[in-house]
Amino acid sequence: MMRWLLWPLGGLLLGGIVHFSTVLWLPRTATQDAYSRLEKIAPLNSVVPLPAPSPENSLLPFMDPAFAVAVCRYDLADGPLKFSMNVSQSYTSVSFYTRRDLAYYAINDRAAGRRVIQLDLMTQQQHLAMPQEEDVTAADRLIVESPSVTGLIVLKALAAEPGLMPKAQEALKTARCQTQAPPAAGRKS
Amino acid sequence: MRLILGLVVAFAVAAVVGLGATWWTLAEGTAFGALRVGAWTAWPRTGTIGIDPYARAGIARTGQLPVGIGDGVAFLARTDEKRRLFDGRCDVDIRGITPAARFWTLTLYDPEGRLVPNSVNRHGFTSEEILRNTDGSFEIRVGPRARAGNWLPTGGIEHYVLMLRLYDTPVGVTTRSGRETPMPSVTTEHCP
Numbered sequence: 291m292m293r294w295l296l297w298p299l300g301g302l303l304l305g306g307i308v309h310f311s312t313v314l315w316l317p318r319t320a321t322q323d324a325y326s327r328l329e330k331i332a333p334l335n336s337v338v339p340l341p342a343p344s345p346e347n348s349l350l351p352f353m354d355p356a357f358a359v360a361v362c363r364y365d366l367a368d369g370p371l372k373f374s375m376n377v378s379q380s381y382t383s384v385s386f387y388t389r390r391d392l393a394y395y396a397i398n399d400r401a402a403g404r405r406v407i408q409l410d411l412m413t414q415q416q417h418l419a420m421p422q423e424e425d426v427t428a429a430d431r432l433i434v435e436s437p438s439v440t441g442l443i444v445l446k447a448l449a450a451e452p453g454l455m456p457k458a459q460e461a462l463k464t465a466r467c468q469t470q471a472p473p474a475a476g477r478k479s
Numbered sequence: 480m481r482l483i484l485g486l487v488v489a490f491a492v493a494a495v496v497g498l499g500a501t502w503w504t505l506a507e508g509t510a511f512g513a514l515r516v517g518a519w520t521a522w523p524r525t526g527t528i529g530i531d532p533y534a535r536a537g538i539a540r541t542g543q544l545p546v547g548i549g550d551g552v553a554f555l556a557r558t559d560e561k562r563r564l565f566d567g568r569c570d571v572d573i574r575g576i577t578p579a580a581r582f583w584t585l586t587l588y589d590p591e592g593r594l595v596p597n598s599v600n601r602h603g604f605t606s607e608e609i610l611r612n613t614d615g616s617f618e619i620r621v622g623p624r625a626r627a628g629n630w631l632p633t634g635g636i637e638h639y640v641l642m643l644r645l646y647d648t649p650v651g652v653t654t655r656s657g658r659e660t661p662m663p664s665v666t667t668e669h670c671p
Contacts, residue, residue, distance in 0.1 A: 297485040301492025308497025313504070313536050320539035327542055343594055345602075351592025352543045354644060356584045356605045381582050381646055385547035391538055394528045396547030398647050400581070437528065444544060448582055448646070450607035 317390050324350055324391045325363075325442060332363040335371065337445065337465045342455075356450070358458035362443040362467035366436060370412035372470045373443060377405055378461030381448040386411070388438040395434050402432075409434050410470075411443070443467060505540060509533040516656045518665040519554040519643065523652045526552070543592060551580070551646035557590075559667045565640065567595075567633035569670040570622035573641075575663035576615060580648035582606050585619065587631055588640050595639060597632035604629060617663075641665075 317323070327349055332338045339360040343353040353359065364371050375384065377399035384407055385396040397407060409432035412420075417435055445465050447458035511531045512524040525534045526548035538545060546553045558564050559571060577583050586603035589595055594602045604619065610629055611617045620626045623635040633639055643662070650660060 294485075297488045298492050301489035302496055304489065304493035305496025305500070308493055309500040312498065312501045313532050316501075316505075316536040317539035320542075322542045323539045324542050324544045345594045345596035348593055350543055351541055352588060352642065354584055354586060355594060355602045356586075383547075383550040383646070385544075385550050387544060387547075390535070391544060392528055392530055392535070393526045393545050393547035396526070396549030398550060400647060401549065442544075446550070448584075448605070450582070450605050 324387070325389055328361055328363060328442065332361050334363055334365050335467060335469055337362045337462070337467055339459065339462060354446075357446045357448055358455060358462055360445045360462040360465060362445070362465070363440070364411065364436075364443060364467065365440045366411065366413050366416065366469075367439055369469050370410050370416050371467055373411055373465075373467045374406060374408045375445060375465035376461060377402065377407060378447040378458055380450050380454065380458065382407070382461065383446050385444045385446070386434060386436065387442040387444065388436070389440045390438070391442075392437075394437055397432075408432065411436055413439060501536075504533055505537050508537065512652070514650075514654060514656055514660070516554070516660050516662040518556040518558060518560045519662045520556070521552050521554045521650075523548060523552050523650070523654065526550070527652060529652075541592065546644060548651055551644055551648055552650045554643040554645070554662065556641045556643070556665055559665045561667070563667060564638055565621075566667075566670065567636040567639055568623055570620060570624075570626075570668045572666050572668050573619040573621065573663045574616070574666075576617070576661050577606075577643065577663065578645060578648060578650050578660045580606075580645035580650070582646045583643060584646075585631070585641060585643050587621065587633065588642065589636060590638050590640055595632075595634040595636055597634040599625075599632060601630075601632055604631065619663075 337360050340349055343355050383396060383398040386394055388394060411434050414435050445462050447461045449455040449458040512522055514521045514523060522534060524530055525545040583606045584603055587595055609617050619629040619631055621631045621633060623633050
């Protein structure tokens with residue numbers, strides 16, 4: 291009798307393993323995640339405005355309709371990325387996501403403290419490879435390290451009331467995201 | 480024969496328990512790092528690189544982009560304070576104040592995260608456009624029929640969810656529910 295109980299008990303343990311492995315494995319198999327959905331409309335390393343969400347059509351679920359949104363789908367394989375954007379009159383933010391849609395960094399207009407949000411995005415290796423002196427002189431330059439080579443930059447400008455939406459969209463048009471020439475290798479300090 | 484039967488039982492139990500648990504946790508959402516205030520729940524950690532594997536799987540499945548913690552925090556409500564699922568045919572009152580934030584927005588979605596069609600094309604409010612009482616508190620009426628004041632139409636759909644997003648806010652991963660997080664109350668007033 292006891293012997294027979296061991297089978298379902300073993301099954302229960304195995305079930306636990308199945309549960310944990312499917313949860314960990316799921317993000318790798320998702321084909322409808324945010325990055326994949328944006329892949330269709332957003333070319334690499336350029337800023338593309340997203341259509342405003344409507345009941346009939348929304349590119350991503352749970353988009354905030356009070357915001358004008360644009361994305362830059364980036365690839366750092368060819369070198370670091372320079373990002374700049376004028377802040378709008380209302381709330382403006384820039385969020386960074388990895389290829390698997392993890393939010394690893396976000397900054398808003400007030401934290402940036404200036405009329406322009408300006409930063410360099412690079413992988414850890416690229417940051418380490420940067421000539422040291424450049425790192426120091428650029429103390430006021432914001433450097434963001436991306437944990438993945440590809441990912442998403444999401445730009446948002448708030449339209450506090452519907453009439454302000456064109457202004458918010460206008461602010462996003464000032465945004466640039468471009469690969470910069472890789473730093474000259476082996477330059478002596 | 481006994482061995483084969485035993486293995487079949489073991490694998491069947493494993494499949495049902497394992498896949499069932501995965502499906503259930505993704506459908507219900509997990510309690511890890513949840514900040515609950517009344518009817519509202521936020522998962523501030525999902526906006527960081529320290530997101531837990533369950534929230535990660537959930538995001539990959541639905542295709543949403545979580546609000547980054549340097550940007551803001553999103554509070555979700557599926558039910559009123561008495562744990563009754565929101566019904567688009569009922570009148571629901573949202574009353575009170577929000578935690579400190581430079582801006583906030585309140586948006587109504589269907590359970591899949593789509594906006595809901597309605598006659599006035601209104602899907603939510605921002606902190607700037609809301610009508611307030613003299614003490615700064617506000618009252619929003621969510622329901623199928625037009626009302627005076629801040630009316631948020633449900634379009635009469637069966638179930639909906641509400642999302643209150645705080646932007647540029649001190650509320651974050653270390654916040655505990657309490658005086659710092661005075662979320663508005665959510666009560667069902669009237670149901671046909």
